[in-house]
Amino acid sequence: MDNFNFYSPTEFVFGKDRESACGEYVKKYGGSKVLIHYGGGSAERSGLLGRVRESLSRSGLSFTELGGVQPNPHDSLVYKGIEICRNEGVDFILAVGGGSVIDSSKAIAAGVLYDGDFWDFYSGKHVEKALPLGVILTIAAAGSEGSGDSVITKEDGMLKRGTGSDALRSRFSILNPELTQTLPAYQTACGATDIMAHVFERYFTNTKEVEITDRLCEAVLVTMVRETPRVIADPDNYEARANIMWAGMVAHNGIVGVGRSQDWNSHAIEHELSALYDCAHGAGLAVIMPSWMEYVYKHDVMRFCQMAVRVFGCQMNFEDPETTALEGIHRFRSFLHRIGMPVNFTELGAKEEDIPQLVEKLGLGSGKSQGFVPLSSEDAAAIYKIAAKAKI
């Protein structure tokens, strides 16, 4: 096991009706003037924003608002948020939404306290300080409610880039599974795919004998394999929603990935798809991840066998392990298809002829990425090609 630090100081507030106490938590963590940051109109229509305003008022807090966060959140709204916070003396940001809203909130939180262009943080500069942040989560997916990560898209060139810092971890995150019950099946499935991807990117490692994190990864994955079809079939299933929502946090606050090398190439390869086509991140991952697996599995056949047996319940073929490895990947893709995810470029709305452009934007040039299997631009092109033509 490699040396590591693990730090997840967020207070998680989980369960029914918990958002009604958001004012108390903002107050507990030092906020007095709050920016409520959110996405589209559904938070208003559902009554959620009303409950949030009421709770903040009840706690004697003043607030201002900025809606309009889009999936794959853009830098333009971040600049606007920074300006509002500075002009109105905001000292606490309350993100009401999913990963895009939270990531946009994190970017604003960092930008307000920084003299330069916030995009510096998405170009390699480390975030040292940020305004305190709270979260009311409305979709189980990104895990941003428990992580210090944020991904923003720069409109100029549609560049999708990330940053990470402990300073960006939220002080509290309220997770009420009921808020996810109104999500359409497609978005629910996209979220589930993202959660599983977050685990797989940690699962495929070259570090040996990390049994505890292997098993924790598998715990989240088998939960997702069991619970996702249940919520697709029955959107109001609170218990399944609850398991998925908590799994989404566990998948990405770091606990399932400590002490081991990781591989985030699928995420990077997907980011170019969602940046170019503005498709859902999870849908892009559904197309990319199994294709990436097919391309790299020979690097460590036994690890893919472990996935196949422990996560997808395959019987191990001891005479021909490769069969088991491939069967596991096949079952993963079938699972994604079953929950309504696309399996190839056509289903996603991507075009095979764009592959050179995707590869160029990925920016590997003549170098290689890092990870379980370091990838060149040629490798990335090959993975996009598998993804373009993949079938069940």
Added chain:
Amino acid sequence: MDNFNFYSPTEFVFGKDRESACGEYVKKYGGSKVLIHYGGGSAERSGLLGRVRESLSRSGLSFTELGGVQPNPHDSLVYKGIEICRNEGVDFILAVGGGSVIDSSKAIAAGVLYDGDFWDFYSGKHVEKALPLGVILTIAAAGSEGSGDSVITKEDGMLKRGTGSDALRSRFSILNPELTQTLPAYQTACGATDIMAHVFERYFTNTKEVEITDRLCEAVLVTMVRETPRVIADPDNYEARANIMWAGMVAHNGIVGVGRSQDWNSHAIEHELSALYDCAHGAGLAVIMPSWMEYVYKHDVMRFCQMAVRVFGCQMNFEDPETTALEGIHRFRSFLHRIGMPVNFTELGAKEEDIPQLVEKLGLGSGKSQGFVPLSSEDAAAIYKIAAKAKI
């Protein structure tokens, strides 16, 4: 899933040589005058205390020391520690040791800032504030490095009682598996048993459909089943030590127990054994836990089947599930025997004729405990009786 809050703000600093930076972490978390609290002479002889002093000095921190913590730490040393802290203006406590040292440190940390008798906190009063605390862990067992819990024994009457508060969570905990490599096999096995017990007490629940925490529990348990015999056979196996050490934290910081009812009756029943005979807590648990399982398994045969199949690799007997449940309990006791743990009163050094005294001290009177299966004094006596005569 039940509503819950989960809060584990400790920074975990894991791996080889990490204790050499303890001064930096004390400074980061605001300490200037430190009480180094530790147990016997082994921390001195091994050179660990020397490295700790050196690191504190290098960071410009002053310190005072209090050694002598015994297993099942006593109130008398806590009073002494509180006095030292007050007299010398200590503002940070650094626990160097295992669960007993950490628990004693927590009691001191709470006591220093309290006008009354610290024992009030172990008699039902909630700890609202405490001095900041850091940990350098030397044995994987109690999980106190990641929890807000503390257990102290009052010498007058040998009462063993616990308390719990977020105020008692350490600011940082340094976990270096190398420090555990010199532990005798018996202590290693006691620690492993304690870790598994912490999971089982959360695993046996009446809350339905908590798949994610079930699976996380099982992740820790299967890790312990795999890694413990490896360190018993090869004490210098760093990787196995590392897996166990991190599993010990995960087992008890709360993450595997959120959203579900729990059952801490085995711990309470054991506490009377270690209080009366001053035996190791883990050894007492090895005798009590399987006996408790045999006594209560009919309450939920399928849950015990789940343990048998998922943790101990039993084949499910679909025609007669009870057989599988019992086979799982049998394999657990065999596992404990294999790693060198006692299986009955005689091997532990306890006496069957003391059972009435043990039951009386347990203090259930004519009432019942809470948990998976609420227990009366008669139930506790029956469990002690099974434990007295248990065999492999």
